Amino acid sequence: MKSKALSPKIIERKNNSPSVEEISTVIGLIYDCALDPARWDRALAALTQLFNCHGALLVMFDLAQGRAVFSKSLNISPYWLIELDRHAAELASWKRLYYAPDWSIDEPQANSRNVPAAVLAASPVNAEWNAPQDLVDTLQLVLMRSPTRHAQLAMSRHREMGIITEREMALGRLLLPHIRRAAMIGDVIDLKTVECERAHQALDALMAGVVMTDKRGLILSSNKAAETMLRQGRPIHAAGGMIRTEDPASSLKLIAAIAQAGDRVIGADSKARAVRLTRAGDPPMLAHILPLEEGDVRSRLHPGAKVAIFIGPVSAAAHGAEAMSVAYDLSPMETRLLDGLLQGQKLAEAAERLGIAETTARTHLGNIFGKTGVSRQSDFIRLATEMASAITLQN
16 A cells, blocks of 8 residues: 655655754743643643654653652543553553663653564554554653653654654754753652642742752742751751852752753753762752743743752652662662662572673672672662661651
């Protein structure tokens, strides 16, 4: 059967490269969502248009509780959302079997590129969900991946636009860090509180500290929780009006992250890695930095602010592996290996479950030893247990 010829208008859309101004506008919409989750509807509409996609689904899962804590969709009817739930097990098996276990979460994933054609051809998801809607591909951006948290944005492609191309993969690499930053901040604050209140009222209702600064780290305003932290001097304090931490090394990292977030250059390295504010051995308190240069939510906060800094502990749902991942900057694969070892798996067994060679697992184990400053597995198991206990008490 012959494929239907694409119209000139569609060909132009498929080949069109968005301008810097268009991308900057979308980034602004994404950052607005961190403080006002209701704006995800508008942001998802802009993203699907930019990626030439039909529908979108943004979901954040609490794996410890086995439920979605936040969800937004675009152009997916309630009926098809229910139908999608029926295929959750199959979709999960695709991730386990066909996506590389050490796949970088900074790399977009497309079904047409990552799932074997034979599997797609025999797939109930394709036959019962994609085909009736004329959907031919899905682009997935992994926003969070840890033992207790998983968040992702999936955008579906309609038949008239064809499968995902390198254009969309490149756009995904560019925008993924910005979408991840908004999602991670949403995980720090109470999304339901922010969704129900105006932004300036919601900030004082948050348990997380929020500090507004200029691009140098000069404190311009703070919410009630942050004022308490500044008054107590932990985990942040003011020195000459500048935000600082108890640990000099952490202060340098924080100031560098603030300066980077205030940089308007789209191509700048803007990975949404949290900055740890507390010293090693203390329960980790984290800072997530949100740029305010783009978007219009900033006009309701402080007109001169360049960044908003969200300060809070690791989630109470976090267990040893996730807590150590944050505290010692472990990679996703190191975290997953550590999680298996903490569950009592032998190194060979953990390697097999992750789909990597035992020699590779030993390399990752050596990296864990180096980052945590211990030399025996029993030592970092004890360290992880103590850290998880401290986080539970703190929360």
